[in-house]
Every structure is written in C-alpha cells, then in structure tokens.
C-alpha cells in the first residue's frame with residue numbers, strides 16, 4: 174500500500190495488484206501444484222470408495238464448503254460500481270477535508286445501492302428504502318457517506334433499531350413475507366412507535382420504488398459537522414441529486430417487473446455502465462451555522478425531520494460519475510465495509526442519537542460478517558493512502574509487520590509510527606462544549622411526529638396522493654390483525670383525515686374518530702375541492 178498516487182485512478186491501480194487473471198493459465202491447487210485430473214476423484218479400484226489421500230479433491234470440496242459468509246443483517250441485497258468524484262467548488266470556508274479544497278480535483282469512489290429488508294436473493298423492484306453508500310478513497314483516508322434514498326429515518330434513537338428491523342424483516346415464526354411493508358409486525362411497530370409517521374409517508378409514496386438506481390436521490394440523513402482550518406464548525410447535511418432526475422415505477426409495473434426480472438435494478442446499472450452511459454449524481458450540502466442551531470421549529474439532531482430546502486438551500490458542490498463495473502461481485506460488492514464513522518479531518522459528527530448508535534454498529538457487525546478484525550486489508554476496503562499502526566494479528570492477517578516493537582510509545586524502535594499534529598493532518602475531534610445531566614429524553618420537538626409528515630403529503634400532486642392511498646391500502650390491507658389496521662388508520666388521521674378515511678374504506682376498518690362509514694365516491698383526500706386548496710409546492 175505504499176504505491177499510491179492520489180488521483181481518481183489510484184484505487185484502480187491498487188486493485189490491479191490483487192487481480193488474478195485465470196484465462197490461459199494452468200489449473201493448480203492452492204499450493205501451486207499443477208493438477209492433472211479434475212473430473213474424477215481418486216478411488217480404490219474400479220468400483221471402490223474414494224480415498225482420503227486425494228488432496229486435490231479434499232481441497233476443492235473444503236474450499237467450496239466454506240464459500241458463504243453471512244449476508245448483511247440489513248441491506249443484504251445490493252449492487253455496486255466504481256467511479257470518481259470531482260469537486261465543483263472549494264468548500265474550504267467550511268471544511269478542511271482535502272478532497273473538498275481544489276475545484277476540479279478528483280478522488281476514486283465505490284458506491285453500493287441496496288434494498289433494506291429483503292435477503293440477498295430477493296427481488297429488486299420492491300417497496301423498500303434504498304441504501305446509497307459511497308466510499309471516497311481520499312489522500313487522508315476513506316470517507317464513507319452511508320446514506321439512503323429517503324432524507325429521514327423511521328426512528329430517532331439507535332436503541333430502537335433492533336426493534337424496527339425485527340418488525341420489518343420476515344416474521345420469525347414462518348419467515349414471511351419478504352416484502353418489508355405488507356405484514357402485521359411492520360404496521361404494529363409503526364402504530365406503536367409514531368415517530369415513524371414521516372418516514373412512512375415517504376415509504377408509501379413512489380419514492381420507495383425507484384425506476385433505476387441512476388434515478389434516485391441519496392441523503393446522509395443525519396446532521397454532520399464541517400470543520401474548517403480555523404477550527405470553526407458548521408452543521409451540514411449531505412444530498413445526492415441524480416443528473417437523470419428522480420423517477421419511480423408505479424406499483425403495478427414494479428410488481429410485474431419483480432416477477433419477470435428480479436435483477437432489474439442491477440441489470441440496469443451494469444448495462445448502462447457497459448454502454449458508457451455513466452450514472453452521474455451531484456453532491457449537495459445544506460449548511461447551518463452553529464449559532465442558528467436552535468432557530469428552527471424542529472431539532473436539527475432529529476433524524477425524522479428534514480431541513481426544508483426552501484429554508485436551507487442545497488448547494489451543489491461536486492459530481493460523482495460511476496464509470497466502471499466491478500470485476501468480482503463477492504470480492505468487491507459483498508466484502509466492502511461501509512461505516513458512517515469513517516471520516517476525514519474536516520468532517521465530524523453531531524449528537525443525533527441515531528447517528529451515535531450507528532457509529533458503534535457497523536464495525537461490530539462487520540467483525541462477524543467479514544470474519545475478524547482484518548477486513549480493512551481486503552482490497553476493496555484498503556485506503557489509497559498508507560496506513561500504519563500497532564494493531565497486530567487476528568484471523569486472516571495479511572500484512573507482515575516488520576520489527577521488534579508493536580506498541581506506542583517506545584524507545585526501542587528508532588522510527589515506529591508516531592502521531593500527527595493537527596497541522597500534519599492528525600484527526601482532532603471537534604471540541605464541542607457538552608454540559609448536561611445523564612438523561613434519556615430529548616428536546617420537546619422530538620415528540621412532534623406529524624408536522625413534517627403532513628408537509629410531505631400536502632406537497633404531493635393528486636396522482637401522487639392517489640398512489641399513497643393505494644399503497645397504504647395494499648400494504649396495510651395485508652395485515653391480518655384488525656386492531657393493528659385500525660390503529661394505523663387512527664394514527665394517520667394526524668397526517669390527513671381524507672387519507673386516513675380513504676384507507677379505512679379500502680381496508681375495511683372503522684373510519685378514524687369512529688365515524689360511520691359514509692363511503693364517498695371520491696375520497697375526501699382526492700376530491701377536486703381538497704386538491705384545489707393545496708399549493709403545488711413541487712413547481
């Protein structure tokens with residue numbers, strides 16, 4: 174890893190040193206021994222048993238027996254590509270991150286798109302959130318922007334993540350259904366954890382069935398910090414905007430495609446890159462000054478809230494182009510390890526309690542998923558800059574650390590790795606002043622679950638509203654427990670009474686507020702009169 178040049182080709186050059194080209198080569202064992210026979214095992218006589226002595230047979234079968242690793246606990250189904258990120262404008266007033274200084278400078282990236290709930294072999298055009306994870310290989314180390322295609326999240330605190338995912342995944346007693354949002358436990362969780370309301374509105378909208386990975390937005394979701402060379406910090410949210418625009422499938426198309434081509438999204442990504450039609454996404458940032466932290470009617474540390482773009486505009490600062498497919502899906506897409514805690518100087522965290530929990534979770538899960546503490550040595554995960562420390566040993570260790578000393582500080586080794594000052598590029602955590610009692614509560618606005626959910630619904634066109642009503646009706650309609658169906662309807666009356674009433678009608682539960690069902694021809698949510706009153710905020 175000392176062979177690096179810090180440009181957009183550096184990762185490819187590094188990977189080249191690991192590639193194995195099999196074409197035209199002699200078949201050998203893992204010990205390099207040329208193999209004479211690969212179709213028949215060694216046996217005792219014409220009709221006798223296979224012999225243990227056949228080392229080639231044993232090696233081949235043993236390796237095969239160990240080919241599988243655990244799939245990701247979430248985001249198991251994913252697809253990735255290589256590319257580059259080019260900066261449009263210097264962000265030096267806000268951050269000292271090296272890759273955000275010089276307009277025109279480029280760094281390599283690796284981007285993995287995923288669904289959340291389905292298993293590794295599940296269909297792709299399902300109603301689910303999409304992961305949008307980008308690894309920037311910078312000269313200061315890897316920066317991972319591990320985002321989703323929806324700007325907010327279901328919950329506000331990481332302590333609920335296992336509950337959320339247990340409710341979202343197939344139910345444990347019969348492992349059904351693969352579909353994230355069409356079953357009792359999912360909606361039971363929603364109704365009992367009403368901070369989900371805003372995310373559910375996005376989830377029931379067309380946003381959760383993208384037409385293509387090339388046509389969806391990405392969001393870092395959490396509030397992060399930019400810190401500049403003077404040590405001044407700003408709050409920042411990250412966005413990806415697809416150059417092709419945002420496009421979705423409608424539910425009917427999505428269902429048909431799931432049956433005909435469960436690989437629809439990966440095929441689209443792979444083929445467009447092979448054709449030279451490289452997917453492009455612009456990186457946007459929303460920035461809030463530290464002094465304005467409390468200016469809003471929501472808490473900027475609450476991951477269930479957006480920063481409305483008309484209030485805090487998105488500035489486009491660069492562009493990512495995905496221009497190369499992987500050589501090997503397992504080696505790259507499957508073994509890549511993203512982590513929101515992989516940051517570079519100039520990028521820091523906020524106290525968003527969801528983000529804080531994520532900072533623990535990713536390495537922890539990867540320790541088992543990727544078999545021990547050395548997965549940073551896997552080719553796809555290696556930074557393009559050198560890395561040196563006193564970490565040693567562990568399963569699968571590849572580096573041969575030379576020398577007697579593997580500890581800091583010492584006087585035996587005359588030149589062992591030393592720390593860097595901030596000026597030399599050492600990462601210094603932002604000195605946020607924290608002063609408080611140990612409590613589990615958050616500010617009051619964390620309890621406002623419906624204002625932004627309503628804002629979202631009201632920003633939809635008539636057709637989009639109809640899709641939302643249809644989605645609720647389909648997904649909640651699959652719930653067997655009537656009480657859960659009723660609770661969902663009663664919950665979403667807080668977003669829009671017409672919406673809740675239309676859904677109640679479709680799924681056979683009482684109207685919210687216990688109203689007798691007065692079945693309207695056109696649901697109030699969709700009536701001309703209602704829609705005429707709505708500003709079309711999407712123009």
Ligand code: HEM
Nearest residue numbers: 245248285304305306320321326331334393394530534538
């Ligand atoms: C994957 C945990 C919230 C985006 C994962 C994985 C875990 C995890 C354990 C599997 C990682 C692996 O096996 O390599 C959590 C926890 C969360 C949380 C505990 C909340 C407390 C979020 C949020 C986002 C997100 C809010 C979006 C902003 C992703 C993505 C992946 C992922 C994109 C897939 C990365 C890849 O492609 O390999 N998450 N997650 N997660 N998570 Fe989260």
